[in-house]
Amino acid sequence: MRIDSCFFCGRPAWPSKGITFMRNDGKSFRFCRSKCHKNFKMKRNPRKLKWTKAHRRNAGKEMVVDSTLQFAARRNVPVRYNRELVAKTVKAIERISEVRARRERVFYKKRMAGKRAREVASARKLVANNEHLLPRLRGSEKRRLAELAAEQGVSIEELEAEGLANMRSSKKTLAFGGEKQRLRVRTDGGVETITERAEVSLLGEDDDDNDDDEMDTD
Template identity: 80%
Template sequence: MTNFKMKRNPRKLKWTKAYRKNAGKEMVVDSTLQFAARRNVPVRYDRELFAKTLKAMERISEIRSRRERIFYKKRMAGKRARAVAAARKLVAENEHLLPRLRGSEKRRLAELAAERGVDVEELEAEELAVLRGSKKTKAFGGEVRRLRVRTDGGVEEITESVGGLMGEDVDDDDEDDEDDEMDTD
């Protein structure tokens, strides 16, 4: 009621039936929809007529569901292509925000691509995917798994211990501690 008092046009409100009909998102020209309308005409009971009506109702529901599927497919045709185009446009507009490769990495990728006989862009995308996937992931309570890209182009997985039980710190580098003690003396 408030929308009516505010003089809003129902054809411009996306949640209304009028909008869906006007925008071509609702099946309005389908003849099977006429059967759903209620008719208040009393008919004398007839068993054969009742059986025919039930069969007709089932058939109509089959036809309606098929037409709705076709209508949906036609309406959604090209949606994936439009979404990909919109994503590519967004990347092209905001390309300055994407991470850049350093010169040494570019040279290494070019050499690696020449060895493998692959395009440099494909290799760059592969390397970036590996680097993005190299974020820290917890293996157990006191371990962290990391992926490191080696200079020869390979990828190795390293498991490092972070801390001991009950939040105690575990020092893996005893040699560094001895060096620190010597520096303070």
């Protein structure tokens, strides 16, 4: 069973699937789906469409020079049937597929090396250019951080980084201007002032809504 490649996108066109277009000069064009057939009739260049194999090869996202790719070349050479030759060919096809998959993984790792560092660098550049848009701490919060830093003997930057890490772990942040003060009477007759801060989820959803969603899913 021969599996042809799509003339437009390069995907495999399985037998009894897709569309075959016969031109007047006798040349046949095999397409894996109607999308490729329509783009071919509109005379679009597959190298300019990002979802085709031709574009990926030109962009360096696919292996182009490799010994395993030579076995996929079409050869119109008649060969006399031989059972042993067919068995060896089937085993060779499986082995070639394994080698090609391993080489593709190595190719992908090399191509994606350093992507995380580039993303972090671009994110830091974006924050540095738009630092004036970031929310600022109130005076009371700054004074509280300064007192905590003096007590613990650390810098304010370290405290801010620690608070940001805790905020990300809990997915909550303080809402500015959302403090409430109430009085609590102790058993010994004294009065205690309690300051409550309203918390807002970073995802833009309240905890009650999350609890309701969990109850619905159960």
